[in-house]
Amino acid sequence: xxxxxxxxxxxxxxxxxxxxxxxxxxxxxxxxxxxxxxxxxxxxxxxxxxxxxxxxxxxxxxxxxxxxxxxxxxxxxxxxxxxxxxxxxxxxxxxxxxxxxxxxxxxxxxxxxxxxxxxxxxxxxxxxxxxxxxxxxxxxxxxxxxxxxxxxxxxxxxxxxxxxxxxxxxxxxxxxxxxxxxxxxxxxxxxxxxxxxxxxxxxxxxxxxxxxxxxxxxxxxxxxxxxxxxxxxxxxxxxxxxxxxxxxxxxxxxxxxxxxxxxxxxxxxxxxxxxxx
Numbered sequence: 315x316x317x318x319x320x321x322x323x324x325x326x327x328x329x330x331x332x333x334x335x336x337x338x339x340x341x342x343x344x345x346x347x348x349x350x351x352x353x354x355x356x357x358x359x360x361x362x363x364x365x366x367x368x369x370x371x372x373x374x375x376x377x378x379x380x381x382x383x384x385x386x387x388x389x390x391x392x393x394x395x396x397x398x399x400x401x402x403x404x405x406x407x408x409x410x411x412x413x414x415x416x417x418x419x420x421x422x423x424x425x426x427x428x429x430x431x432x433x434x435x436x437x438x439x440x441x442x443x444x445x446x447x448x449x450x451x452x453x454x455x456x457x458x459x460x461x462x463x464x465x466x467x468x469x470x471x472x473x474x475x476x477x478x479x480x481x482x483x484x485x486x487x488x489x490x491x492x493x494x495x496x497x498x499x500x501x502x503x504x505x506x507x508x509x510x511x512x513x514x515x516x517x518x519x520x521x522x523x524x525x526x527x528x529x530x531x532x533x534x535x536x537x538x539x540x541x542x543x544x545x546x547x548x549x550x551x552x553x554x555x556x557x558x559x560x561x562x563x564x565x566x567x568x569x570x571x572x573x574x575x576x577x578x579x580x581x582x583x584x585x586x587x588x589x590x591x
Contacts, residue, residue: 318348321355326363326530327523328356335371341443342379346421349447350412353424360589363534364526365428367451368435368519375444377465407474415476418443422450422476426545429538429590431529435518436502436511441465446477449484449510452541453525455518456511460502464490467497483548485509533575534590535566 322329330352332339339345356362369375412420413427425432425447434451442465448454456462466473473481473494481490485508493500505511515521529537539562546558566572571587578585 315348315351318345319352321352323359323362325527326361326534327526328359328362328365329523330356330365330367332367332369332375333371337379338371338373338376338439339369339444340376340379341421341447345379346418349421350417350424353420353428356428356430357424360591362430363530363532363537363590364430365425365432366435366519366522366526367425367432367447368522369438369444371438373438373444374434374436374440374460375447376439377442377444419474419476422446422480425450426476426480429541430534431526431537431541433522433526435522436460436462437518442473443475446473446475446480449477449480452544453512453522454505454510455513455515455522455525456502456505457516457518458501458503458514460505461499462502462505462510463497463499464493465497467494531584532587533566533571533585534587535569535571536575538590539563539566 318332318334320329320331320333322331332345334340334342334345356365407416407418409416411417412423415423431453432451433453433455434448435455436448437457437460439461440448441461441463445462445464448456448462464473464477472478478490489508500508502511502514506514513521542562543555543558547555550558574585574587
């Protein structure tokens with residue numbers, strides 16, 4: 315992971331950075347592996363209460379590495395075609411290797427499954443797989459001039475890194491279709507208008523770190539429970555969501571962290587919370 319992603323944990327906030335700057339943080343086999351490892355590292359550390367996901371250098375993420383497209387052209391799906399010698403992220407897509415997802419999808423879905431809020435700080439470009447990676451976050455803070463695209467159609471493909479499952483809950487159906495069919499580029503400003511960007515900022519990473527620190531100062535058990543509910547909301551029935559509210563609230567109420575939230579609020583001081591359960 316060290317050649318693709320760094321993780322720095324300070325005061326409950328994990329600063330996760332894509333560092334393949336020479337390739338604008340493009341997604342190769344090593345980057346997919348690093349994203350999954352980073353997601354698992356975050357999930358396993360109970361001291362982490364919020365995550366900022368960003369890209370170092372000129373871009374958040376330029377999408378799938380060009381080498382993968384080159385291998386698609388060189389090794390057409392015909393009987394007797396030679397096998398690619400380099401790792402190929404396009405092999406075995408229908409295999410469910412990580413829960414409900416395949417390996418490439420899980421590089422995005424791992425951030426949805428993370429037990430803490432994930433804030434994407436997006437600048438430069440977020441194309442194709444990079445755009446879908448951005449969507450995996452709970453909150454997206456984007457520079458107004460960022461260039462974004464559901465770019466897969468440029469290569470004769472469809473978005474397949476969990477983008478379709480996430481986009482349906484963010485923007486109108488016809489908007490998703492238009493962007494997917496055309497592959498056109500749009501700005502961070504338009505992304506906010508459409509519903510992809512939560513906030514615009516001239517310094518997305520600084521704003522994301524500030525927000526993450528604010529979240530890290532809340533009851534971590536309540537934050538994790540809220541994320542569970544929001545992750546269920548798109549598919550669950552009203553009855554299921556109402557029951558989930560009740561069950562999770564019963565698990566939180568009168569616990570040490572919830573009592574501390576009440577006391578710190580009444581005493582007008584920062585909360586001193588234990589690590590999330």
